[in-house]
């Protein structure tokens with residue numbers, strides 16, 4: 001029986017909001033006797049799970065932490081000199097405690113409601129400014145998923161820019177052989193389906209002609225060498241191509257910037273700016289480019305605009321919703337990125353300031369020089385003529401060194417590519433001390449039997465032509481908050497501007513803003529997990545392997561599938577990876593021509609975008625008036641394209657919040673025609689334990705761990721989008737350079753953002769099979785309770801055949817446009833005055849809001865939200881009846897800032913009390929937006945995407 005009782009795991013009652021007594025009241029309001037009855041009426045019996053999930057019953061919070069601690073002890077935290085894109089770094093405690101471990105920051109949603117997101121928008125604008133300054137580029141976005149995918153995004157952007165028409169005249173892309181192998185791997189994965197020809201070679205010996213659309217090089221390169229690419233960049237430009245530099249952001253404090261070298265795009269990772277390695281992530285990649293490419297840029301871009309009173313206000317600019325608008329014409333599928341980590345990286349920069357950063361970089365460089373001197377005095381050859389933090393060494397017994405180093409938990413990078421097996425590299429990061437250098441020297445002394453006596457060079461080992469002379473990070477924000485008090489207050493000041501889950505519920509349909517329990521978050525900061533290098537020897541990573549194996553098994557159990565890849569770093573990356581498995585399956589069966597994917601019109605914009613990136617042609621399927629897939633249209637299109645049908649992508653329950661009855665027939669039909677079925681798992685919160693993608697007949701799905709499995713949204717990332725597949729597709733899951741799988745990688749690290757997998761693991765461990773099932777049932781109960789309250793005043797679009805909704809439902813606001821001149825945006829902004837974040841706006845239906853309360857909200861909070869919407873309905877009725885003005889009313893003027901309410905002058909027809917405190921509960925917990933309604937078009941017409949000069953604030 002689906003009932004909360006005192007016998008369940010302790011954590012169930014912490015995670016699920018309503019009490020047993022409140023559940024009874026809620027059921028009565030819906031007019032249903034039990035939760036079981038509600039679920040029976042909601043989920044078609046044909047797809048109900050036949051047996052309980054094979055997941056152990058829940059542990060208490062204490063027990064789970066104890067058990068995870070033991071697993072962590074199986075990881076060995078070595079001293080790492082591996083480098084290769086991941087570096088030890090010191091997270092300033094003030095940032096660790098006040099951002100990374102602070103729900104005021106990590107539970108924020110993507111800043112679509114700009115008025116209640118000015119804090120993180122400010123921080124992300126700082127991030128963009130930091131990236132622009134260090135790369136010497138005029139425009140940068142607010143983060144991408146990792147360095148390798150950022151490189152791939154850059155490749156796609158310039159490919160589309162150069163080849164403007166449908167006929168591709170410049171299909172070749174030059175990849176310098178000295179870029180990190182994991183980046184190369186992802187580039188190959190991403191290039192193949194869209195017919196980009198990758199040509200690998202050495203930049204000094206390759207001639208670029210007009211068949212190339214571009215080139216990519218790394219700075220400093222794979223072995224740590226600093227190369228001067230100026231002449232090569234000219235050559236590519238002369239041939240009509242564009243150049244991407246993958247640049248180490250720390251090195252740019254000392255090296256001439258990519259902008260000064262005339263590169264067209266600069267990408268890289270900002271991990272070493274205070275973000276733990278975490279066995280691969282999460283970290284914020286950066287993407288910066290020239291002004292002329294700004295409209296083709298992937299990801300989110302923060303820009304400056306004004307609010308209704310003409311005050312400065314920030315919001316997401318330009319292509320923010322690009323992937324939704326462009327759908328199958330999109331060139332990128334980036335939705336969730338890495339906002340929280342971008343915020344950490346820029347706060348690190350703000351804390352250290354330009355001089356502090358430079359000092360850190362100089363220290364690394366100095367230690368590397370010192371080490372070089374010692375090692376060369378032992379007769380060892382250092383191959384990098386110029387370097388920043390990495391030495392490339394040869395001329396000694398590598399096997400002997402490796403044995404000695406492993407025995408004392410020291411990791412170097414060994415070049416084991418079969419050709420170059422006789423070198424190692426040593427990278428110095430911020431955590432390395434002189435003492436560590438002495439330990440390394442002692443190892444070399446041991447294997448050479450000599451005594452080192454070298455002296456470091458007095459001049460920097462950077463070529464004169466590439467020494468940075470231009471200034472950076474001059475804006476006051478980077479030169480003010482250097483004491484801990486200042487830093488703490490700056491972080492708090494920004495946090496106070498933002499509404500996150502620690503203020504009130506965030507009922508965003510399709511986004512599942514549930515509790516991110518503190519206990520789930522705690523292990524992410526433990527060094528046993530956070531300090532692990534993703535390319536550490538497998539003998540050191542047994543703890544991670546154990547956790548990942550267990551988590552994969554649980555995810556398979558919840559999806560009804562047999563194999564899992566934890567690699568994709570977001571839902572959209574999961575879509576892409578899943579579609580690649582379908583593509584590979586067809587190719588394996590000599591059916592490579594099956595390149596058509598059917599996608600319903602109601603799908604999230606990332607679905608068609610991912611399909612196109614995976615090399616499919618998208619055919620859009622209509623939906624009927626009830627929001628269901630239009631079966632006639634589907635059958636007609638599937639039959640029409642049967643010879644080339646690759647598959648179908650569906651979201652289940654549908655984006656309309658309905659469990660479509662016909663889903664099994666749909667999947668059967670696609671299979672009968674030779675296609676496969678991809679299920680978008682964004683709505684898994686309505687399935688776990690009660691039904692599954694396997695049960696509905698799908699072949700593959702992704703899971704947004706940052707929705708259903710409790711990873712917080714972090715203000716727009718991190719996220720994780722693992723994919724689960726059935727036996728047919730298991731051989732085609734993403735591989736990685738460091739495992740033998742034949743298929744290419746979709747992320748830089750083998751397990752993507754591995755450290756946050758711990759959150760989902762802890763969530764599953766504490767809820768257990770019973771708790772997971774109950775969570776789903778209560779998510780459906782909460783949604784139906786709200787629906788039962790709100791349908792008295794609003795039209796609810798779409799419901800199942802018994803009149804119930806799944807875990808979310810849509811309110812139609814379109815009629816109010818005609819009756820009162822009120823639009824969905826007015827309601828969304830007015831909710832801010834009531835202390836709430838708006839639900840999802842105009843998706844999947846324009847002019848509506850989609851509410852998803854999740855299981856974590858209790859009845860009192862659900863009631864407050866319903867009271868707010870009921871009161872807003874009264875305000876609309878007053879306009880309809882002519883009791884309130886059509887233009888000057890609390891909805892049109894919402895949200896109301898403190899400044900407006902406290903101003904000496906008040907000219908409105910309604911009172912200040914009605915504006916700011918329309919219901920009693922608001923007096924207990926008033927949230928003030930810091931800007932009034934933001935003007936989006938003003939900002940797009942006058943695009944400013946970095947911190948403005950201080951004078952402009954005046």
Ligand SMILES: Cc1ncc(COP(=O)(O)O)c(C=O)c1O
Pocket residue numbers: 334335336510511570571572573604606607651655680682683704719721
């Ligand atoms: C239905 C659906 N599919 C896919 C996605 C994309 O997921 P992500 O943002 O993690 O890339 C979303 C995100 O909100 C979604 O709602």
